[in-house]
Amino acid sequence: MTVANFSSQISECAPSAQIETPDFSKTGHHLTVTVNRDQIAALTQKFFDEQFFLESLSGVDLIENFQVTYHFNRFKKTERVMVRVQVTKEDPVVPTVSHIFPSANWFEREAAEFYGMKFKDHPNPVRLILPEFSTYHPLVKGYKDEGDSAKEVQDLIELEEAIQKLISPTVGQLQTKDYFVNMGPQHPSTHGLLRLLLHMKGERILGVDPVLGYAHRADEKMAEIGNYLQFWPNTGRIDYLCAMLYNWGWANVVEKSMGIEVPERAQHIRLIVSELNRIASHLLWLGTFLLDLGAFTPFLYTFADREKIVDLLEMASGERITFVYFTFGGVLYDVDEQFVIQTRAFIKEMRDHLKDYHKLLTKNVILLKRTKDVGIISKEVARLYGATGPVARASGVDYDIRKAEPLSIYTQFEFDVPLGENGDCYDRYTVRMEEMEQSLRLVEQALDKLPEGAFQCKPAPKRIKPEAGEYYQAIEGGRGEFGIYLVSDGKDKPYRVKLRTPCFSNLSLLSEVSKGLTMPDMVAILGSLDLVIPDIDR
Amino acid sequence: MDMLLVMLKIGMYAAIVIGFITVNALFLVWMERKVSAKIQLRHGPMEVGWHGTFQTFADAIKLFGKELITPVNIDKVPYLLAPMLAMFPTILIFLVIPIGENLHILDLNVGVLYIFAFSALGVLSIFMAGYGSNNKYSMLGAVRGVAQSLAYEIPLLLSILGVIMICGTLNLKGIVMAQDNVWFVLYQPLAFVIFFISTLAETNRAPFDLPEAESEIIAGFHTEYSGIRFAMFFLSEYTHMFIVSALATILFLGGWNGPFLPEPVWFLLKVYFLIFMMMWIRFTFPRIRIDQLMTLGWKILIPLALVNLLVTGIVLKL
CATH class of the missing domain: 1.10.645.10 (Cytochrome-c3 Hydrogenase, chain B)
Structure with missing residues (x-):
């Protein structure tokens, strides 16, 4: 099945979709689809069933609206479909697709922090690249860097102290239990400023949580x-x-x-x-x-x-x-x-x-x-x-x-x-x-x-x-x-x-x-x- | 007057041993850098002295001049004691190693036992360093060190029992004398291989350098040590390399036996050849994983050593 005759199936699962076929050699898209936000999950499921993968997910600030752009593509031979979802700035909520494509998890977190959008039902809606407790959204048009407010800085310092108290064990309190190790940001094997929060039991790893953003340069x-x-x-x-x-x-x-x-x-x-x-x-x-x-x-x-x-x-x-x-x-x-x-x-x-x-x-x-x-x-x-x-x-x-x-x-x-x-x-x-x-x-x-x-x-x-x-x-x-x-x-x-x-x-x-x-x-x-x-x- | 003589004698011996340990470590560091350089198509140190001979002296002086950093929240006693405890057994072991027929300080009739008793103390210092450092990576390194030493001490001891059964003595000189005609490596080739592999693990040399794997746990147990404290670990590691190689030479390669050249020369040649092998291995192989290391120790080397022992016993009885 080629993308060209895929459009009928798209309109089946997303009736409101507006489908265009742009010039591929110029734009790189075989199909572009614009849908309402309530149909995006169903549409993504469709792409999932048809063996597509989520190539990219990005936010765009269109002044009046926010747009979330999904790129789906196929392995072997490129068949790229762009899906747009537009939401108003007053209510910038988009349903998450991270339960279908786990790759969307990070993409959505990134879009959320740079634009201030919200992804409904996202499993882990915290900041990914920017500092965890920052309140600004730098990719919004007209954003001005005003630096961290004094209160934010104070909050961060208090938090840091609380964490220090929590993680530094004192002598005599050593126990046999699972523990957390920070692998990085300065570790010879992460080849740069990557930090992995390892949850370990002895030598075994129970879980990994990569912490990004140390080399973020916008x-x-x-x-x-x-x-x-x-x-x-x-x-x-x-x-x-x-x-x-x-x-x-x-x-x-x-x-x-x-x-x-x-x-x-x-x-x-x-x-x-x-x-x-x-x-x-x-x-x-x-x-x-x-x-x-x-x-x-x-x-x-x-x-x-x-x-x-x-x-x-x-x-x-x-x-x-x-x-x-x-x-x-x-x-x-x-x-x-x-x-x-x-x-x-x-x-x-x-x-x-x-x-x-x-x-x-x-x-x-x-x-x-x-x-x-x-x-x-x-x-x-x-x-x-x-x-x-x-x-x-x-x-x-x-x-x-x-x-x-x-x-x-x-x-x-x-x-x-x-x-x-x-x-x-x-x-x-x-x-x-x-x-x-x-x-x-x-x-x-x-x-x-x-x-x-x-x-x-x-x-x-x-x-x-x-x-x-x-x-x-x-x-x-x-x-x-x-x-x-x-x-x-x-x-x-x-x-x-x-x-x-x-x-x-x-x-x-x-x-x-x-x-x-x-x-x-x-x-x-x-x-x-x-x-x-x-x-x-x- | 007698008392003074004894004191002088002890002082002299101490000076000889510590002097030899220092010079040996400095030489081995230079040698390691040169060997690795040749393997890696580099030159290595070339500036200080002829082909960088005095580079390690310069480095040592720099190391001694460095600030001693003591991290917060450490367990002071094990932390400060560990480097000394790392050094102390190696000095004592040196007392019994015979370099020539009459070139030794102490001639114990249980020399082999003495060496193993003291070299087993090395792991204690690793554990104390890791435990006292208040660092998770150090602790991991310490735990690895203990597990590894448990797994490799046993095949190490089992592998030399064959030799001792053949010559019937624990005296190091006696063992060498028994190899006048044939080196024991020919009688006990399997034991030699097991011994060599186990010593690599025992001295924490690559590919078994897990307690200090820098790409995984960032130098492990000695992460938090600096300056002279770090130098003590360093010194003891290189001295340990010399000791195990000397032991292998005595037990398997006929000690100082050899034609033409004087005895100490033969002895040192053999020792440094074994050390060269260790370096060669280090710069050829990747590092093995901790569970694979345990498997190798418990499931392969120990059974092999036991079989070797059994066969030796049967052959001797026949």
Whole structure:
């Protein structure tokens, strides 16, 4: 069943729905549906039954109204449906869908705290990213930062003291019972400012509650403040380990909405640097994952290899980590002959090194023992929580945006999408190892076909002003689907930018998979999820 | 006058032992950094002295100069006693280790027993440190340390019983003398493997470094220690490595026996070779999980050691 003839079924379960079929290549939506809030749960159930997954959920402030936007999508081949629900500002209550899609739990909490909306029957309606007891809603239009009031600060101090009294045991009061451990925000295995509140009994974990927001920088708000060009640097700092790919995500959504044609050479260069960046990202993951498992040596090997990629990318872009190399309609600088030669040499070398990694690690008894059957994410859990990228593919979900919804360039090349079977840590390891090989293949083919010509479209687009409308475009980031939901009002600044980041969704399933495991397993799962904290907090 | 002589003698011995322990630890730290560097395609320390020889001296001086941080709400007695208790048995054990035929301080006829009695005290310091620190991670590390030491002390002792049955003495010198012709590792290869694995766990070396797993429980029992207190744990760990390797050399590798070179040289060569093996293992393998460690100890090593003992007994009887 395709989405086109899905509309009759939609109107069946939601009679008031207004259904439109926008231009997919421009907006990224096959269908857009506007429904009343009392029908959203029934409609979501319908999508659930039809094997969709909840891609993203975002709030939008439409001055008179609030809008909640749901994006549903299918694995394998993209069939994206956008559902809008509008509520008045006087009564901003929307029924929750988190009992259908658990991934909505975090999305709804986020929308609620940024807009002051309420989700009826939400199981845990507390703040997610902002401080727990803050009272402001920063993404509401016209919001002014007035700082914390003196009373709020006083409340926080009192609360902090009360907590301190509660949690610090004094000598002589030690008892045998379950306890809470704060893993993070400063912990070597969370790779950044992530805090996990572990409920433990001995070495066993009874429950996990991730506490987010330590690296929150309001990228979405910054997007609304500046114009389209000014958002470039932010894209390189969300997932700072594959900044090129996130550059591409931003380029993609704006170019498609404005119909900018990108020259062939620029597209090839984009693919080369992006796939190189993906390899660099996976190499860093490999090193740190093994470091979490207690093997120090692979970390230094992979960093030596990553260094070569970073050098190559520096040759192309002039930067080493947080790239701003893309521009609307191409890339900022052309690559030279030397870059091509050195990249070829690197591919050859990297293939040898990958073989070495397999020799050192893949059959290692302790690695197998630590990762096999640990942290199993089933196909169904991956769908329920909206997991994407290598995490979902290790569970056997065949969803790679490079295949499902390819940017034009990807269809010209041959590559495979490696899939796992069990969805345990070991499968996530093998999937990523295989992805590096596939990326090498892609880079090699792109180098062979690299055409002569312009590296920017001529004339360069001077005024970046997409038509008023809603756009959603996704690219396959290093960790999964990076989607940008862009609402434009036809002016030179984005009206609303929602960043749908892979780590946010991938982390949300942590409490589902880690129950009953031990502390070292927790570390292995965290490592295998490959989290980048600014990617979660934005 | 006699009294003075005895005092002088004791003072001299103490100076020798403590001096050797310090130099040995400094050398081992340098060696570990160099070995890891070579394995990881790096250079390691290169600046202070020839190939960074004096780097560890500089680090030690820095460590001694550091502030001693005492966390709030600790249990003072175990917290302060733990580092000393970690150091104390290692010094005593050194007294009985024979480096050459006549190069030893004490010649006990129950040398093996003496060593194991004192090395078992090491776990006490781990537990006291973890318990006294008022830190959940430290406590986890301490509990792990105790569980691990229980699981590995037994196969360790069982594995050396075979050797003792063959040579019929607990005297360390006697054991080495019995290996004049054939090293016991050839008679007892399985026991040697069990002994080696157990010592890795006993000294908390990777892949069994669970009480101080930095990626899980953030250095475990010594999280809350700084400066010289931390240095004491550090020193005792490296000395412990030397002790177990020396024991393996005495029990299985023929002690100081060997052609051409002088006795102490042979002895130290063997010891440092075993330590090198430990380092090699550390920088090759990931860390094992706590329940898997227990399984390995209780369900594999102990039965194997018992079988080994039984076979040795039968063969000796025949």
